[in-house]
Amino acid sequence: MSGAFRIPSAGRLKQAKTARFSFDGQSYAGIEGDTLASALLANGVHLVGRSFKYHRPRGILSAGAEEPNALVEIKRDAARKTPNVRATVQELYDGLAAQSQNRWPSLSFDVGAVNDLASPLFSAGFYYKTFMWPKAAWKSLYEPKIRAAAGLGVSPDQPDPDHYxxxxxxxxxxxxxxxxxxxxxxxxxxxxxxxxxxxxxxxxxxxxxxxxxxxxxxxxxxxxxxxxxxxxxxxxxxxxxxxxxxxxxxxxxxxxxxxxxxxxxxxxxxxxxxxxxxxxxxxxxxxxxxxxIERHMVFADNDRPGIMLAGAARTYLNHYGVAVGKNVGVYTANDSAYAAAIDLKKAGVNVAAIVDLRDHPTGPVIDEARALGIEVNFGRAVIRAGGKLRVSSMTVQPKNGGGERTIPVDAILMSAGWTPxxxxxxxxxxxxxxxxxxxxxxxxxxxxxxxxxxxxxxxxxxxxxxxxxxxxxxxxxxxxxxxxxxxxxxxxxxSESWSRGMLGAAPGAGPDTTVKAFVDFQNDVTAKDIRQAVHEGMRSIEHVKRFTTNGMATDQGKTSNMHGLAIAAETLGKPIPEVGLTTFRAPYTPVTFGAIVSHARGPLFDPTRKTAIHRWAEAQGAVFEDVGQWKRAWYFPKAGDDMHAAVDRECVAVRKTAGLFDASTLGKIEVVGPDAAKFMELLYTNPWEKLEPGRCRYGIMLREDGFIYDDGVVGRLAPDRFHVTTTTGGAPRVMNHMEDYLQTEFPHLNVWLTSITEQWAVIAVQGPKSRDIIAPLVEGIDMSDEALPHMSVREGKICGVPTRLFRMSFTGERGFEVNVPADYGQAVWEALWAEGQKHGAAAYGTEAMHVLRAEKGYIIVGQDTDGTVTPNDAGLDWAVGKKKADFVGIRGMARPDLVAKGRKQLVGLKTKDPKVVLEEGAQIVEDPKQAIPMKMIGHVTSSYWSENCGRSIALALVAGGRDRMGDTLYVPMPNGVIEVEVSGMVFFDETGGRLNG
Amino acid sequence: MLLIRCPYCEEERPELEFRNAGEAHIARSANISGESDDDFEKFFFIRSNPKGIIYERWRHMHGCARFFNAVRDTVTDKFIMTYKAGEPKPSKLPGVAK
Structure with a gap:
């Protein structure tokens, strides 16, 4: 048996296929093809939830997507819990387990229903008014309590195991x-x-x-x-x-x-x-x-379980073979509800009375209802519904006032008309x-x-x-x-045909009343709330909506919008079109995050870029850090090492013997063509025309506003060919910046730009033994200081594969960057590693790289600069071509504010206590005893422990910094003030002798 | 998702392939270093931000990678036309009343 309210002669479902299901732990039987709602109704269950704000008992209003009340949780297993599922669209399956929501301890006895008695506190806009004092209590007390008491379903707390x-x-x-x-x-x-x-x-x-x-x-x-x-x-x-x-x-x-x-x-x-x-x-x-979508009638206590849309009752009967009651009343303002009454009557359900708000309606359905012996009342209103967990009666009154009559019913079918x-x-x-x-x-x-x-x-x-x-x-x-x-x-x-109906509150729920006549069931908005919003000064329907939350629930006001609008218009004394509709927004019905995200989650959320040497580093136990989409080896711990021990060891090894570093993530762009040098002149601050092929230069790129955009070493391979390196994170935007100027501002230049980041693996070999490590593997390149001085580049072979060999240094040591085609990256690395082992070389990661470059005061764009730093601010004036007539940023750099005195300049900082390492981002003040808020004159951009210097080192942007050399400044921290001395930016090998050491 | 016609590919492609690149027809002076502060301010900082027809630059980033110009209505979001970089501002716009 699939429910006492199933009518075997009605509906289209095949009785043969039973589906067992449970609701709040109670087992029921339904039929395949049922929705959860139709199966519950077949078992006489109308009470399915509690309302959002007042915790009022709620039933099933509709038979479709517009359902505001019958929201349940469907649980397949611990991870597959879906809250706020509309029972009217959830198809029944064997074993379905559903739970009601927003009630405690149980659906029929809910403590939160005290809110219903206290409803004067919770009227429209209550959270803007009632909980305003004391201010601090909003965050700590009111909001958490309100959120716990209100709200509907509970989100699942485990990762979604389904795929989409x-x-x-x-x-x-x-x-x-x-x-x-x-x-x-x-x-x-x-x-x-x-x-x-x-x-x-x-x-x-x-x-x-x-x-x-x-x-x-x-x-x-x-x-x-x-x-x-x-x-x-x-x-x-x-x-x-x-x-x-x-x-x-x-x-x-x-x-x-x-x-x-x-x-x-x-x-x-x-x-x-x-x-x-x-x-x-x-x-x-x-x-x-x-x-x-059919609209409900707005009358007192129109939300009692058992009160539903007439078309829904008809759907349950004619499609699912379910009678929504044994003794139903009908309340309508148009013809369509008559058809529901007629169908139910013919199926053997008693129709207690049809109450029609209209004075003298005529038509075949009315005649047919009368012919079937149904009592039909015109010009009357249902002014109240009786019952609590289930409707028990409807009280009828002539719509212009008069004697009341209470009719016992177990369901009320209502129709105020249909909203396109x-x-x-x-x-x-x-x-x-x-x-x-x-x-x-x-x-x-x-x-x-x-x-x-x-x-x-x-x-x-x-x-x-x-x-x-x-x-x-x-x-x-x-x-x-x-x-x-x-x-x-x-x-x-x-065919059947009907139109018309009514909008707004029905008689008995008018402006002179204080009854709870619900407009928006899901957000517990009554006709009174909407009037109150207008009285409190909301004039626009958009404001009324937000103040009352009418139409803002997951049902998006499918049944409520027109009623709410009509009541607002009436209260404002304006015609409906002048008040206007609120905006309809996507989604029409709730959409799962899973469907939107689909496969783009976990490892597939964003591409991961790995260098050719990644697997070697992984095998060595490297700890990786994310740099944009890249995974970079951060440091290489040995057994028992913490990060500091590993970094200290790597830093010392580089300066003592040599270190190998995977620099493959550096952005690389090849600038080629007869006008390549002219193009470089325009895009970088430096002069390029006279750079000899085979030589390198440190280049600075500005934006048009004169601030540093990127930097990197550029090698001139031939008169018409430059190998440009960029920062790791900056590669795409530098390429875009170059293309933009080439295509739109300097299209007369005959130049081609090619991203070669992925084509070349880059192995930095740095340290006094670096040449000894590389030389045995190189063919066709004279490695002597005379033939290959600091800042030069040669093409030749290493381990039998092509290389662009740069003599350059980001550590201050004699250094090389070996570029090889990425496919050979790991093989060449392993060969260099084997050579390095003979000299005691170490692999080092990005952290040691950062420390080593900071010891030499080499900046990192994006760390020591932040988009408001000029070359002069960074102490890089020497890299700006003074005789150049044009380059991107030349005019921006000359703006009054950029040449004014007192700009923040990059300097070194030494803590008075050499053991104290500053925090990056810490603010710097002149006088730590001044009143709070203190005047901040700069901040720390880079800060490390330097094992090579035997002390902490830091770089900082400080107002007028270069005029403060030797001055004492202060870094106030939660645990006390740290004294620092302003210094130059080079902490190690100030003369630079080690570049050829 | 909008469809944008790339004037180089001569094809309508989904918005995802493109990147906006700011207002169009703002020429960088050939003698930029000789510009007054006021002129530089106009060139670099001031943008029209109209309600209605805007001329802007787009790049077919995940396609031919070319920069081009487009006319768009900021109210309806509709692209009225697109044309190649370097071409003059169109005097007549299809389907737009003067």
Whole structure:
């Protein structure tokens, strides 16, 4: 048995296939094809959750994506916990385990419901007002308490074990929504032969044909026609049919995001299946067939479990074979709820009364209801619902006042009318227009190549809908380049039709009342809250929305927006179109992070770059650091070494014998062409024309504003060929900067730029023994100081492979940088390593590299400079060509502020206590006894323990620093003030003799 | 995601392949070092930031890598046209009322 409220004669599910499931630990049975909501209702369960703010008992309002109340947690295992799943769209599977949310200790007895009694405290904007004092309590007390008490589901606390997939797709016509309109449009387009994608969020296509028993198309029942049409579309090569697929976002130029749910409805999804698939579709034309959403009636206590939309009750009966009650009342302001009453009555459910707000409605459904013996009351309102955990009665009163009558019921079906679903149209930046006659916003001005058809376009009646949709499908195909059209338009034999209804609060919940008549169920916003927001000065609907949070929950106000707008407009005394709609934003329904992120997580989040020598360093036990996307060997600890011991040992070895360093990550750009030197003159501050081939120069690159942008050693290999090195992190932006000037400012120069970073592995060999290590492996290069002086470059062979051998130093020692094709990087490294072992050489990492260069006062762009440092500030005036007429930054460098006195200049700092190592970033003051806030005159940019100097060393940017040599300054720290002395930047081998040592 | 037509590739490609490179038609003076402070300020710091039609530079970074110019409406985000670097500012814009 799949529930006491299942009616065997009704619905489309096959009774044979039972699915067991649990809700809050209690076991139930449902039928395959049920949603969790329909299966719960079949078992008579209406109470499924507690509300956000007041913790009021809540039931199932709808039968679709618009559901604001029935949010549950679905738990497959500890890591697969999904909060805030709408029970109305979650398909049932055998073994499904669901939990209610936002209640403690239990759903039927919830301590938090005290908030309901204290609701005067929690009215609109309460968090802006009630918890303002004392100020400090907001962060420590109020916010954590409010967050714990409010809120809905709980996020999973383990990594998501599921995988997701992502696809791009292109099509001629994308049809969004698979009801009668969408199917008709897809048929029309598909029959012309163009590429069509049809998507619908439901498991089965048909839209409102699921409940409209009066629809007949091409001689068959509407829903059966829909299934046949879908089968035909699925059989066509040019059509892709996507069920369980929500179009959540409509972006520029017909770019639409869809998410397809693949395994959330399966009892035991295979590991090969992704959980969801993200479709990023670019369509030539889009047809929007998103339908309409029924509105609830706004009356006192309209949120009691058992009170639901009439169309939802009809869906549960006609599709799922479930009666939502045994004795139902109906409260309506339009015809559509009559059809629900009629269907339920015919299925054997007692309909206690229909309460119709309208004075004198007429029509066949009203006659039919009367003929079935249903009591019909006109001009009356339901002013209150009775019951707490389940509705027990409705109290009826003539809408202009008068005697009350209370009718016992166990469910109330309500309909205030239907709101065209213009979300996607609005996301496409189309402008909606208000139809004053039907009181609804419909698509007005289009911003993209799309068309709205059917209920979302405000088109009433199945016949008119199919005419419109079929024509739109044909036109979309034609506009997207269809050759011939040759379809057969479906013929509507019978249809249901309704429109109109009401917006805003019903009588009994008007401005003179204080009742809780809910507008937005999910955020607990009442009609009173919206009026209060207007009274407190909110004039714009956007302000009303944010002050009350109306429409801001995960349901995005699908049922509440129009009511909220109408109440605000009434309170403001303005017509609705003057107040205007709030903006519809993506996503239409919540989208998982998993679907958006897909495979781009963990190691695939960002590419990892490894040098040719990476594996050797790894085998040696190197500790790596991330430098941009690169993994760089940071230091090489030996057994028992901490980082400091390793770095000290590496630094000493380099100056004593030699060290090998993997410098492959350095950016490298080849600048080639007849005008290469002219180009270099313009891009770097230095002069290049007279640099002899075979020689190197330290180059500084500025931005146009005169600040240092990058630096590096440049070798001139030939008159028309420069091998430029850049900082590791700066390589891409330097290349972009060079290309920009070459292509747009200096296009007359005949120069080619090529990134060669990845092509050359670079092995720095530094130290007094460096030449001894390299020389035995080199062919064709004279390694003597006369033939290969400091700052020169030669091409030849090493270990039999081509090399660009630089004699240069970033340590102050005699040094070389051996460039070899990256494929040979590890082999050459290993050969050099073997030679190095004969001399006691060590491998050193980036930390030792930093210390060694700081001992010599060599700067690192981006560490000792920060984008506001000029060459002069960094003490690099010598590298600026004084006779040059132009280079990038020449004018910026001359700006008044950049030549003013008192600029921060790069200097050395020595702590008075040589054992104290300053913190990088620490601020520097002249007088540590001054009042706080102290005047800061600079900061520490680099700071290390130098084993070679036997003391700490630091570089700092200090205002007027070069005029302060020998002065004592102070670095105030939490544990006391550190005294420092301003010094030059070179701490080791001031004369530079070791370059040739 | 926008589609941008690269005037060199002569193809519409997704926005992901491109990088914006700031306002277009701001010429660097051939005698930049002789410029006054005011002129340099205008050249380097001042940008038009209009509501509506903007002329800007884009680079087909993950494609042909060329810089080119584009006309875009900052209200609708729509690209009105693109043209090669060095070509003059178009006097007539397709589909835009004067």
């Amino acid at each position: 997939s992502s696809r791009y797709a292109h099509c001629d016509v994308l049809v969004l929504g698979g009801g009668a309109a969408g199917i008709a449009a897809a048929l029309a387009a598909a029959e012309t032969g163009v590429r069509v994608i049809l998507a619908d969020e439901q498991a089965e296509f048909g839209g409102s044909l699921r409940f409209e028993t009066g629809a007949r198309i091409d001689g068959q029942d509407g829903f059966a026609w829909a299934q046949a049409a879908i089968a035909r579309l699925q059989g066509m090569d040019n059509v892709r049919v996507l069920s369980r697929t929500t179009a959540f976002g409509y972006y520029a130029q017909n770019f639409v995001g869809l998410v397809e749910r693949i395994s959330d409805h399966l009892s035991a999804p295979g590991h090969d299946l992704p959980r969801e698939r993200l479709w990023q579709v670019r369509a030539k034309r889009v047809v929007l067939a998103s339908g309409a 679903s213009v979300h996607l149209f609005s996301q496409s930046r189309g402008k909606v227009a208000f139809n004053d006659e039907t009181k609804r916003f419909v698509p007005g001005t289009y911003a993209q190549d799309c068309a709205s058809v059917g209920a979302c376009n405000g088109t009433d009646g199945l016949s008119a809908t199919i005419d419109e949709a079929y024509a739109a499908g044909e036109k979309a195909a034609k506009d997207a380049d269809a050759k011939t059209a040759k379809g057969n338009k479906p013929k509507v034999d019978a």
